[in-house]
Amino acid sequence: DAIGFVDGMLRHGGASHETVLLAALDDAVQEDSEIVTVYLGADAPRDASERLSAAIGTAHPDIEVEILEGGQPYYLYIAAIE
Numbered sequence: 678d679a680i681g682f683v684d685g686m687l688r689h690g691g692a693s694h695e696t697v698l699l700a701a702l703d704d705a706v707q708e709d710s711e712i713v714t715v716y717l718g719a720d721a722p723r724d725a726s727e728r729l730s731a732a733i734g735t736a737h738p739d740i741e742v743e744i745l746e747g748g749q750p751y752y753l754y755i756a757a758i759e
Contacts, residue, residue, distance in 0.1 A: 679753075694753045695729065699736055705758050706737055713740055716747025716755040729754070 681689035681701035689700040702713060713733055717725055726744040733742045747755060 695725075695732065698729070698754050698756060699732060702733065702756060702758070703736065705756075706740065707758075710737075710740055710758050712743060712759045713737065714743045714745060714757045714759075716745050716749065716757075718747060718749045718751070718753040718755070721753050725753075 678690055678692055679694040679697040680687060681697040683689075683701050683704045688704055689697045691697045691700075698715070706713070715729055715733070722728075730742050730744055733740070749755060
């Protein structure tokens with residue numbers, strides 16, 4: 678199962694990494710947030726960039742979405758919000 682931390686606290690869990698990421702972003706995005714950057718892990722699916730960009734854009738249409746190859750070995754996705 679996937680887990681989602683927000684500000685260092687375990688907040689979400691579930692079978693889908695993408696669903697957990699979106700739930701964590703829903704908790705973390707603030708009214709003044711401007712950009713979400715997602716770093717894709719070494720084992721992220723090939724189409725993750727397109728799917729995540731579309732899903733985050735739909736859920737948070739006023740926020741710029743940036744997807745980068747992070748290559749981290751243990752986490753499929755790491756997100757930062759500015």
